[in-house]
Amino acid sequence: MPELSSRSQRVPASPIRKLVPHAVAAKHRGTHVYHLNIGQPDIATPDAFLAAVRNWPGQVVAYDHSQGREELIRAFQSYYLRLGIELSPPEIQVTTGGSEALMFAMACAANPGERLIVFEPFYTNYAGFAAQLGIELVPITSSPKTGYHLPATEEIEAGLDATVRGILLCNPNNPTGTVYTVDEVDALASICRKHDLYLLADEVYREFCYEGELRSTLTLPDMEQHVILTDSLSKRLSACGARVGALVSRNEGVMQAALHMAQARLSSPSLEMIGAAAALDAPDTPRFIDETVSEYRRRRDIVLAGVRAIQGGFCETPHGAFYVMASLPVDDTEDFARWLLTDFERDHKTVMVAPGPGFYVTPGLGHREVRIAYVLNTADLEDAMNLLGEAVEAFRGVAART
Amino acid sequence: MPELSSRSQRVPASPIRKLVPHAVAAKHRGTHVYHLNIGQPDIATPDAFLAAVRNWPGQVVAYDHSQGREELIRAFQSYYLRLGIELSPPEIQVTTGGSEALMFAMACAANPGERLIVFEPFYTNYAGFAAQLGIELVPITSSPKTGYHLPATEEIEAGLDATVRGILLCNPNNPTGTVYTVDEVDALASICRKHDLYLLADEVYREFCYEGELRSTLTLPDMEQHVILTDSLSKRLSACGARVGALVSRNEGVMQAALHMAQARLSSPSLEMIGAAAALDAPDTPRFIDETVSEYRRRRDIVLAGVRAIQGGFCETPHGAFYVMASLPVDDTEDFARWLLTDFERDHKTVMVAPGPGFYVTPGLGHREVRIAYVLNTADLEDAMNLLGEAVEAFRGVAART
Numbered sequence: 001m002p003e004l005s006s007r008s009q010r011v012p013a014s015p016i017r018k019l020v021p022h023a024v025a026a027k028h029r030g031t032h033v034y035h036l037n038i039g040q041p042d043i044a045t046p047d048a049f050l051a052a053v054r055n056w057p058g059q060v061v062a063y064d065h066s067q068g069r070e071e072l073i074r075a076f077q078s079y080y081l082r083l084g085i086e087l088s089p090p091e092i093q094v095t096t097g098g099s100e101a102l103m104f105a106m107a108c109a110a111n112p113g114e115r116l117i118v119f120e121p122f123y124t125n126y127a128g129f130a131a132q133l134g135i136e137l138v139p140i141t142s143s144p145k146t147g148y149h150l151p152a153t154e155e156i157e158a159g160l161d162a163t164v165r166g167i168l169l170c171n172p173n174n175p176t177g178t179v180y181t182v183d184e185v186d187a188l189a190s191i192c193r194k195h196d197l198y199l200l201a202d203e204v205y206r207e208f209c210y211e212g213e214l215r216s217t218l219t220l221p222d223m224e225q226h227v228i229l230t231d232s233l234s235k236r237l238s239a240c241g242a243r244v245g246a247l248v249s250r251n252e253g254v255m256q257a258a259l260h261m262a263q264a265r266l267s268s269p270s271l272e273m274i275g276a277a278a279a280l281d282a283p284d285t286p287r288f289i290d291e292t293v294s295e296y297r298r299r300r301d302i303v304l305a306g307v308r309a310i311q312g313g314f315c316e317t318p319h320g321a322f323y324v325m326a327s328l329p330v331d332d333t334e335d336f337a338r339w340l341l342t343d344f345e346r347d348h349k350t351v352m353v354a355p356g357p358g359f360y361v362t363p364g365l366g367h368r369e370v371r372i373a374y375v376l377n378t379a380d381l382e383d384a385m386n387l388l389g390e391a392v393e394a395f396r397g398v399a400a401r402t
Numbered sequence: 403m404p405e406l407s408s409r410s411q412r413v414p415a416s417p418i419r420k421l422v423p424h425a426v427a428a429k430h431r432g433t434h435v436y437h438l439n440i441g442q443p444d445i446a447t448p449d450a451f452l453a454a455v456r457n458w459p460g461q462v463v464a465y466d467h468s469q470g471r472e473e474l475i476r477a478f479q480s481y482y483l484r485l486g487i488e489l490s491p492p493e494i495q496v497t498t499g500g501s502e503a504l505m506f507a508m509a510c511a512a513n514p515g516e517r518l519i520v521f522e523p524f525y526t527n528y529a530g531f532a533a534q535l536g537i538e539l540v541p542i543t544s545s546p547k548t549g550y551h552l553p554a555t556e557e558i559e560a561g562l563d564a565t566v567r568g569i570l571l572c573n574p575n576n577p578t579g580t581v582y583t584v585d586e587v588d589a590l591a592s593i594c595r596k597h598d599l600y601l602l603a604d605e606v607y608r609e610f611c612y613e614g615e616l617r618s619t620l621t622l623p624d625m626e627q628h629v630i631l632t633d634s635l636s637k638r639l640s641a642c643g644a645r646v647g648a649l650v651s652r653n654e655g656v657m658q659a660a661l662h663m664a665q666a667r668l669s670s671p672s673l674e675m676i677g678a679a680a681a682l683d684a685p686d687t688p689r690f691i692d693e694t695v696s697e698y699r700r701r702r703d704i705v706l707a708g709v710r711a712i713q714g715g716f717c718e719t720p721h722g723a724f725y726v727m728a729s730l731p732v733d734d735t736e737d738f739a740r741w742l743l744t745d746f747e748r749d750h751k752t753v754m755v756a757p758g759p760g761f762y763v764t765p766g767l768g769h770r771e772v773r774i775a776y777v778l779n780t781a782d783l784e785d786a787m788n789l790l791g792e793a794v795e796a797f798r799g800v801a802a803r804t
Binding site for chain 1: 403404405406407408409410411413414415416419440442443444445446447451452455456461462463464465466468498499501502505509510511512513514515516527530531534535536567568594598599600627628640641642643644645653655656659660661662663665666667668669670671672673674677
């Protein structure tokens with residue numbers, strides 16, 4: 001039998017999805033599962049999106065331009081201009097979801113065997129993309145106690161060597177919900193300038209910022225050649241299944257290389273680009289986004305109250321995205337998350353959460369944390385958080401007896 | 403400025419698309435351009451596809467399963483069963499176009515620095531994917547004189563060393579239209595078994611086989627662990643812009659790794675998977691495919707007659723796909739293809755073709771060949787081929803004078 005490449009064996013199973021078989025089994029037993037494990041919002045995609053797709057008059061679902069549908073590139077340009085960020089069309093590469101933008105960004109920044117710094121806990125899929133590309137992630141750990149804010153500059157610089165080609169920042173952060181301060185982002189930019197590193201910035205949750213100010217990396221002075229931004233419409237337009245994102249950079253070499261990679265895969269999904277362009281440009285989209293963000297703020301507060309109502313539960317207030325990384329008074333959240341699906345129920349209901357260790361590279365970290373995605377309506381979320389509290393109590397009881 | 407990774411600089415610009423600016427300029431001058439340069443069919447996507455998308459009753463365009471929409475996996479399973487190939491669902495991974503399937507297949511087969519054998523001329527984008535993944539392609543040249551059939555086993559084996567992890571075969575072939583004989587495919591299988599290599603098989607043009615028999619690699623005995631098949635609905639359903647393909651293998655390790663890669667990018671395009679599932683399963687799809695193939699056979703014959711009507715033009719009869727690699731009596735088809743767009747027109751019309759060198763890795767090859775994609779209706783195609791013949795004469799006149 002031919003040997004499977006070691007790189008493909010290093011692509012981790014999704015820690016968010018690997019409990020799925022247990023969830024399926026629970027549902028077969030008649031137990032309702034509240035999904036707090038995955039960032040799939042329940043909010044309806046804007047009408048403009050689906051209307052544009054439904055009313056598309058074409059007959060041939062043809063390739064679109066490799067750089068992206070022209071009207072979608074213009075829509076991204078207008079969107080960024082509304083944020084005060086001026087971009088020319090060649091600075092925008094439409095991608096098949098934020099996922100592809102991350103692949104392109106990593107491939108531009110680092111050769112196989114080279115490394116990128118990432119702050120853990122981090123969005124697990126970064127590890128999957130890095131493994132596919134033969135890139136190593138260097139984790140620098142942030143702590144629940146500081147609300148997962150960045151470590152001091154010296155600690156970050158201690159992680160650098162000649163093989164490190166860039167720093168990857170997700171802001172607002174998935175999985176922690178942390179919005180980094182302006183000073184933190186500026187400090188990172190200084191490190192990148194000083195050491196000639198790329199700053200790979202994942203800002204897909206940009207609008208989901210409930211307090212404070214979000215410093216977009218596209219506004220950083222003297223960072224035009226360093227910043228490679230990855231964007232996505234999945235959350236902003238509640239259209240996760242429409243695989244539409246973007247890579248944005250003012251670095252011409254990066255954009256040229258990204259275009260070549262895009263040409264290799266020919267086109268992003270045509271019909272979904274049609275919907276995305278219409279929705280991103282629709283006059284009531286800013287209102288849609290505002291309302292969505294207000295709804296998420298209410299949800300965040302429910303989750304936060306829920307975590308804090310658990311004796312021994314802990315979470316600094318996260319200011320963005322739609323995740324909370326909650327510390328729970330259990331020894332192993334992998335066990336706990338599985339137990340929630342295999343052994344717990346109350347009134348035929350249980351909760352699914354994402355165990356913390358999946359968001360860390362460093363072994364041994366995250367065993368007391370879970371990521372909670374607050375993607376359910378407020379009534380369900382209240383119920384789910386109450387359930388979670390009860391479950392923690394019950395699990396501790398089981399643990400104490402065994 | 404941080405240094406752009408060398409791997410990303412090695413991703414080639416699409417040779418098929420790099421003449422686009424000249425085509426745009428020609429159109430601005432009022433010249434109609436017949437596009438024979440790119441495999442974008444003009445045939446309407448089946449009604450079932452668009453109807454399913456338009457009538458989808460959902461409100462949230464949500465992530466689907468990373469392995470693919472369940473009904474689409476079942477539709478692929480039924481499709482293969484109609485071909486006499488029995489597959490279980492875990493042997494099918496839905497991908498975002500055939501492109502993603504190729505990336506997954508290559509990443510499973512080879513680590514960075516390792517190599518894959520490919521028969522040149524070959525589908526250019528293989529080089530783009532390989533460069534992104536840090537894989538080197540080892541070209542083994544096939545000749546116009548043999549209709550681009552495979553070289554002898556000894557010649558293929560001479561290209562092997564410990565770093566070669568697999569052989570990549572596109573059958574029916576893009577860009578040559580060659581359908582490899584049963585014996586040729588069997589011989590390749592023997593090489594793979596003997597040397598423990600993967601056989602990466604790109605069979606997206608499977609139905610486009612006008613004469614003779616296509617030996618699918620999925621029917622090869624004792625090759626279950628070797629074959630990684632890439633498939634796509636782009637051509638079969640004339641739905642190139644719907645990014646829906648599949649990776650198929652009976653090798654469990656490969657399928658597990660592919661699923662992990664798929665989990666990292668979360669989901670293929672949801673709406674287009676809905677359309678694809680409906681169309682692949684629709685009762686009249688076999689008829690649609692038959693009619694499409696008959697239409698392409700007529701087109702092939704027009705192109706072939708057109709090439710042969712050119713004095714010094716040459717092409718062995720290709721039996722599949724919808725491409726012809728034609729040898730033309732010009733010194734440099736790169737110059738010729740550009741000249742067609744910048745300097746030639748008749749009755750305000752010209753032709754765009756893909757120059758041969760872009761399909762070769764070995765320098766100096768392909769300068770007398772062009773790839774012609776026969777994706778226009780028969781009347782336009784007749785006109786385009788007549789134009790091409792006149793253009794060759796005119797270009798030779800220009801060349802003789804300078």
